[in-house]
Amino acid sequence: xxxxxxxxxxxxxxxxxxxxxxxxxxxxxxxxxxxxxxxxxxxxxxxxxxxxxxxxxxxxxxxxxxxxxxxxxxxxxxxxxxxxxxxxxxxxxxxxxxxxxxxxxxxxxxxxxxxxxxxxxxxxxxxxxxxxxxxxxxxxxxxxxxxxxxxxxxxxxxxxxxxxxxxxxxxxxxxxxxxxxxxxxxxxxxxxxxxxxxxxxxxxxxxxxxxxxxxxxxxxxxxxxxxxxxxxxxxxxxxxxxxxxxxxxxxxxxxxxxxxxxxxxxxxxxxxxxxxxxxxxxxxxxxxxxxxxxxxxxxxxxxxxxxxxxxxxxxxxxxxxxxxxxxxxxxxxxxxxxxxxxxxxxxxxxxxxxxxxxxxxxxxxxxxxxxxxxxxxxxxxxxxxxxxxxxxxxxxxxxxxxxxxxxxxxxxxxxxxxxxxxxxxxxxxxxxxxxxxxxxxxxxxxxxxxxxxxxxxxxxxxxxxxxxxxxxxxxxxxxxxxxxxxxxxxxxxxxxxxxxxx
Amino acid sequence: xxxxxxxxxxxxxxxxxxxxxxxxxxxxxxxxxxxxxxxxxxxxxxxxxxxxxxxxxxxxxxxxxxxxxxxxxxxxxxxxxxxxxxxxxxxxxxxxxxxxxxxxxxxxxxxxxxxxxx
Numbered sequence: 001x002x003x004x005x006x007x008x009x010x011x012x013x014x015x016x017x018x019x020x021x022x023x024x025x026x027x028x029x030x031x032x033x034x035x036x037x038x039x040x041x042x043x044x045x046x047x048x049x050x051x052x053x054x055x056x057x058x059x060x061x062x063x064x065x066x067x068x069x070x071x072x073x074x075x076x077x078x079x080x081x082x083x084x085x086x087x088x089x090x091x092x093x094x095x096x097x098x099x100x101x102x103x104x105x106x107x108x109x110x111x112x113x114x115x116x117x118x119x120x121x122x123x124x125x126x127x128x129x130x131x132x133x134x135x136x137x138x139x140x141x142x143x144x145x146x147x148x149x150x151x152x153x154x155x156x157x158x159x160x161x162x163x164x165x166x167x168x169x170x171x172x173x174x175x176x177x178x179x180x181x182x183x184x185x186x187x188x189x190x191x192x193x194x195x196x197x198x199x200x201x202x203x204x205x206x207x208x209x210x211x212x213x214x215x216x217x218x219x220x221x222x223x224x225x226x227x228x229x230x231x232x233x234x235x236x237x238x239x240x241x242x243x244x245x246x247x248x249x250x251x252x253x254x255x256x257x258x259x260x261x262x263x264x265x266x267x268x269x270x271x272x273x274x275x276x277x278x279x280x281x282x283x284x285x286x287x288x289x290x291x292x293x294x295x296x297x298x299x300x301x302x303x304x305x306x307x308x309x310x311x312x313x314x315x316x317x318x319x320x321x322x323x324x325x326x327x328x329x330x331x332x333x334x335x336x337x338x339x340x341x342x343x344x345x346x347x348x349x350x351x352x353x354x355x356x357x358x359x360x361x362x363x364x365x366x367x368x369x370x371x372x373x374x375x376x377x378x379x380x381x382x383x384x385x386x387x388x389x390x391x392x393x394x395x396x397x398x399x400x401x402x403x404x405x406x407x408x409x410x411x412x413x414x415x416x417x418x419x420x421x422x423x424x425x426x427x428x429x430x431x432x433x434x435x436x437x438x439x440x441x442x443x444x445x446x447x448x449x450x451x452x453x454x455x456x457x458x459x460x461x462x463x464x465x466x467x468x469x470x471x472x473x474x475x476x477x478x479x480x481x482x483x484x485x486x487x488x489x490x491x492x493x494x495x496x497x498x499x500x501x502x
Numbered sequence: 503x504x505x506x507x508x509x510x511x512x513x514x515x516x517x518x519x520x521x522x523x524x525x526x527x528x529x530x531x532x533x534x535x536x537x538x539x540x541x542x543x544x545x546x547x548x549x550x551x552x553x554x555x556x557x558x559x560x561x562x563x564x565x566x567x568x569x570x571x572x573x574x575x576x577x578x579x580x581x582x583x584x585x586x587x588x589x590x591x592x593x594x595x596x597x598x599x600x601x602x603x604x605x606x607x608x609x610x611x612x613x614x615x616x617x618x619x620x
Contacts, residue, residue, distance in 0.1 A: 128582075132582060135586045139586075139590065142597075150604065151600070151601055151605055151617070152617065154600040154601045154604065155617070158533065158601065161590065162536060162594075165540055165544075165590055166540070169543060169544055172583060173520075173550065176551055179554070
């Protein structure tokens, strides 16, 4: 089992090929194979995570080369967290997609390729390899967004493709600069060589700038977020759940890797301007993302802008760059993935069941869709950061880290962000529980609430399956339960973060 | 000045291509032209990598050629990046075919008008 680190990337790729090949013979086998593969993937990542958390990081060099020439795979606490998160969310969304999502075999094949790309990004120890996985992730995400019906999803996917490619290309250019400065691509080797070149060398600074801006596009930090609301709103429900939970998250993880494993904290200390830019990106993203979210009327767009604001918090934690804030970043990455994925899937479920896809259509949902509205309410409160949910723990650590380094503007914005998050979610919760369902057309004022509901249900047709309910309720439960264990997880992560900052 | 320009001409061209590509991606309203812009932008980056690999007076990295050699690693990286670029273009063109089928036009301004009517 020494080849397990390579297997964890290769396995989903093989499974994706298997879906296509078996699909030629028996057409309806896509879902079972994908689910089976996801379960096996959880087992593989789980056993790797156990090794990653116990003591030294797992290191593996592909193809029998030696470091720094061969491609290295490194699994420490942080990357172990990411691969387990990817595997678990992938399985959860599959449970939802069985009845809800696009059902073709090519969808499941692309889905597994996305899992492979994300896993690869999480465990690679080589910057060029990271670029390749970034593009694999991007390509499959574009294809998945386009799997929706109609012109809207195709347009959304094309916009995502153009902007995403631009970001990834800047990342590639940044790799070029780093390579010119050092002549190496291995992350561990790069960090030593970059220090030798000198952190104030303009080549190194340019490399940092290009890599960070490239990843900003992929994370969707304001003002480079424009692809995100379009893509999330244009994609089918299951796909928006999956990519909102994973793609930006793993890109943010990549940013942590680039900033702390490759450039190290000393670079940030030598270049206060770099830290200022990160801080500014964080603050602007948090505030503007929230304000734009308040202004939205379509639920999925609102959730997308909320992501822009939440990832501002992660960038803020990176800018602060002490162990408390980074622990917070790791917890919030996991928490946000569960919560935002859960919210998108719940919104999709409510949309399928009651036809409510805009803010005003959420009125009175608490009565006729208690479980859906309840899940949405719980996850929304977790997102706001009500203790003891996971959203609270992540924000708490990041705010604490900001206070420790006396970054008062950021600390203030984090507290403000809680209020802003409340501003857009309170609107929905109030509508769900404290208002009667509105009558759809003003001319028929006498129509009672149940009729309006029936009209809405007729429009969509399909009823949610067991799997959809289970995924949504599990996400709601997880967003509370994980909050309780998050502090222990923070302690478990301590050696990894220390290693990252040393 | 001229001498400096002569020395760095290849870098200049590479970055000029990136600039042209970016401009096309932003300015052109025709979707196919946007994709062409993306390709031009990427070509600029590819050429940049090839230029940094160049060692003056060296021969191509072939076993039969006499040394010293230019650095082969960036060539290999760009080979990979070209493959990525081709797949991206393929996906983009596939999407454009679908968009044309839905809207009957490739002009973004027209598409925006049509989709607002929905």
